[in-house]
Amino acid sequence: MKSLLMKQTLLVVIIIISQALQAQDIQTIQLRPGPQNGYDCDIRNDDPTPNWLSDDFMANAWSVNGNPFIQRGLIRFDISQIPVASTIVKARLSLFCNTSSGHQQLQAGANAYYLKRIIENWDQTTANWSNQPAVTNDSAVILSRSQNNTQDYPNIDLTNFVTFWHSNPTENFGLSIQLVEELMFSCMVFESSNHFEESKRPLLVIEYKACAMPYGAFIHTSDELDCQFAYSDTTTTEWHWNFGDGSSSELQNPTHNYQEAGSYIVHLTAINSCCSTTMQDTIVVCRKPLSDFTYRINDQTVNFTCLTENIDEWHWDFGNGSFSNLENPVYSYLQNGNYQVCLMVNNSCGSHISCQRLSIEDLGIIQTPNGIAKIETTPNPTTGEVKISVADEQSVYNIVVCTTSGKRVKVIENLDCKTYTLDLSDVESGTYLVRVVTSKGEYTRLVIKQ
Known part of the structure; x- marks a missing residue:
């Protein structure tokens, strides 16, 4: 038996089973409320007392001490656990004969019965014959009379009822059971949610197709x-x-x-x-870059300035085999002449290159009889050592090794020699700018470390 406190507890045991049906995602819930969360009661036309503690869920036309009465049952299932926009595929109600009922005749007489949808609210603790809720004949289910007095009625099709309740959740008032013809000595006796035998309590099985959430990326x-x-x-x-x-x-x-x-x-x-x-x-x-630059010549030094904004990478070609990846590099030419200097700029939208002719004259560069002093770097590419040699009467003073982005990785100072072996075995593979300062000027060479 159930108490009022237990009856008001809205806990429903739900078993959710995921299965694939014709490649569709079908979910199943089984609702079998018990004494703690069931919502059902009986009403009789000869008894105004609310009867929501009974083990019976029944439709009955009988008599007591020669006094006839009519009895009906009310029941409601909570289906709010089904996602809002799901599609109901199938709903089946199973009712089981209460063989332990005090109404010993059990299934008897002309007991074909209706299941009708209730259309107004009711309270199981106060419902009686005089205030019983109204029902509708729309989609009413008719079950044929029993073949024996302990017959169960499994898998009654309630798809229309459940579809309506799911689409109109505020109108889920449950259903009533009543005889088609309420003739004396006719009865259907099923177990209610109060019954001690769980496997015989009313069972509603609903299959629905869950609505998929929108895809989560654009x-x-x-x-x-x-x-x-x-x-x-x-x-x-x-x-x-x-x-x-x-x-x-x-x-x-x-x-x-x-x-x-x-x-x-x-x-x-x-x-x-x-x-x-x-x-x-x-x-x-971003905007596609438009390469542009200016320069200023000062003695032996040329200051280059990039005029393009919002740039990620700069690639300068000074026209003599030397390069830089600085935004605004400073470069010293070692030989007079005309050079085509090019700047390629990159950002995430693309790249662009522009070039300008640069004239270098009378920069005070010391000339040898055969022209500009020469320098050799061998082997190039190298796997480790590079031999640096200068021609004519000049000496190597300092050597600076930089990455193409301008970061120094090695500095050798205070030298005074015509040949020096530069060890690059301890630097990573890549392209490096090797600047050699001699007694007659500076040289920059591009060296590839393999």
């Missing part, structure tokens, strides 16, 4: 400040974009023009008939 492509967004989930019906710059869109695949280059966090909330998903991604938009 893609984008950009052309400078113009960005094309795309979201491919065809189940969605609403899209709410926030482009991270104060602008928005309700299109599925919008195009947006940013006014400024930069990094933006873009949010999309996608909605389908089931639920919504919010996703985000960080995008970078």
